[in-house]
Amino acid sequence: MTLDDMVKRHGSWLEAGVDEGPVVSSRVRLARNVEEYSFPGWASDEENLAIWNQTSEIFKNQQENFMGWSMAETSKLDKEVLFERHLISQEMAQQEDSCGVFVTPDECLSIMVNEEDHIRIQSLQPGLNLSGAWQAADKIDDRLEEHLTYAFSPKLGYLTSCPSNVGTGMRASVMLHLPGLVLMEEMDPVINGISKIGLAVRGMWGEGTEAAGNMFQVSNQITLGRREDQIIAHLEQIVLELIEHENNARSRLLEERMLVVEDHVARAFGILSNARLMSSGEALNLLSTLRLGLDLGMVDQFSRRELDMLFISIQPAHLQKLEGKELGPEERDVVRADLLREFMENATEDEDLG
Structure with a gap:
């Protein structure tokens, strides 16, 4: 291997x-x-x-x-x-x-x-x-x-x-x-x-x-x-x-800031589903929010393990290996956004089929 x-x-x-x-x-x-x-x-x-x-x-x-x-x-x-x-x-x-x-x-x-x-x-x-x-x-x-x-x-x-x-x-x-x-x-x-x-x-x-x-x-x-x-x-x-x-x-978040948390999760869902450029730091924070939303029952289109795997897959070297070539920082941001949009689209499609 x-x-x-x-x-x-x-x-x-x-x-x-x-x-x-x-x-x-x-x-x-x-x-x-x-x-x-x-x-x-x-x-x-x-x-x-x-x-x-x-x-x-x-x-x-x-x-x-x-x-x-x-x-x-x-x-x-x-x-x-x-x-x-x-x-x-x-x-x-x-x-x-x-x-x-x-x-x-x-x-x-x-x-x-x-x-x-x-x-x-x-x-x-x-x-x-x-x-x-x-x-x-x-x-x-x-x-x-x-x-x-x-x-x-x-x-x-x-x-x-x-x-x-x-x-x-x-x-x-x-x-x-x-x-x-x-x-x-x-x-x-x-x-x-x-x-x-x-x-x-x-x-x-x-x-x-x-x-x-x-x-x-x-x-x-x-x-x-x-x-x-x-x-x-x-x-x-x-x-x-x-x-x-x-x-x-x-x-306590759910009791005191329910609407704020729901908005936080919804924005993460929307950005991950539509962004054309995505830095690794931003992606990690958005995936973290999505993982929290999953744990709180606000989203259910994917598993916790799928999100945990993405934490690694979106890293710079992994993206370049998947693409089969070296990429500059902005090129990586484009590829990372593409990967995440595809993941979100597939997860949504699977949910619709279910």
């Missing part, structure tokens, strides 16, 4: 059809390093190449038939596609030498090699399923450890490039859609409160990104001194509280 094939569909972590309201997906990431080698940022070219060659050989023999991309042999556009699909980090998308990623065909597992750490295992699951994500990550972690000796301290745990990852090396996160809290102007207090209990709130594509389309990633910051199950249990508890706050905010 090539990236050209992949952009025509989406990973099963989005396609599973889980209906969990504000929750989009769960992710567990494990950071590991190989003993007797310097961490990637300090390693020599020879050391990084040795790690890449060892891991490449391991994944050639895995039963899942992992797909692999060496960053040295991957175009800038394809790297952006992998980043937009949440399969590599922004940092890896800018790298070239002796590094890359291995991905299962369903895209629920991706393993980056020689990013910030030698090994970065990422497991994605639809909805609120941190335990499932952890089990899948733990399984591939054990299999890698059959071939690699990890840098580990009996006192500290797994040793990592960033001190904040020392210990379990685990970062667990949940992607949530929180337009109710944003519209009620309650998101900033929520973020401040979450940061005081050892959690972080980031944008849709993780560290260093903004919360476009009212999508937020909530993750743990502390990995030292806590077991994996404790990290997951704490994060799940906070996510359930966030869901309750978001649902309460939506109820």
Whole structure:
């Protein structure tokens, strides 16, 4: 399977059809390093190449038939596609030498090699399923450890490039859609409160990104001194509280600003159905409004998962892959608007047929 094939569909972590309201997906990431080698940022070219060659050989023999991309042999556009699909980090998308990623065909597992750490295992699951994500990550972690000796301290745990990852090396996160809290102007207090209990709130594509389309990633910051199950249990508890706050905010929106919300959703529907130019930022915000309208029963022509998939499909690199050529910013805005109009038209036609 090539990236050209992949952009025509989406990973099963989005396609599973889980209906969990504000929750989009769960992710567990494990950071590991190989003993007797310097961490990637300090390693020599020879050391990084040795790690890449060892891991490449391991994944050639895995039963899942992992797909692999060496960053040295991957175009800038394809790297952006992998980043937009949440399969590599922004940092890896800018790298070239002796590094890359291995991905299962369903895209629920991706393993980056020689990013910030030698090994970065990422497991994605639809909805609120941190335990499932952890089990899948733990399984591939054990299999890698059959071939690699990890840098580990009996006192500290797994040793990592960033001190904040020392210990379990685990970062667990949940992607949530929180337009109710944003519209009620309650998101900033929520973020401040979450940061005081050892959690972080980031944008849709993780560290260093903004919360476009009212999508937020909530993750743990502390990995030292806590077991994996404790990290997951704490994060799940906070996510359930966030869901309750978001649902309460939506109820108050309906009670206090019903007409405003209906107008907001109707305008989003109209613009998406008719616009000839559409930036990615505007599209994300309009799709967010449509998703809220769907959750509130104001529209019913499409599913939540279809909208979640569009959040990725409208991104710049995906549009260019679908078109089969490089596009300038304004050309992308035209293609994006065309794609969204076609989606809205098809959804309306399907509703009429029903």
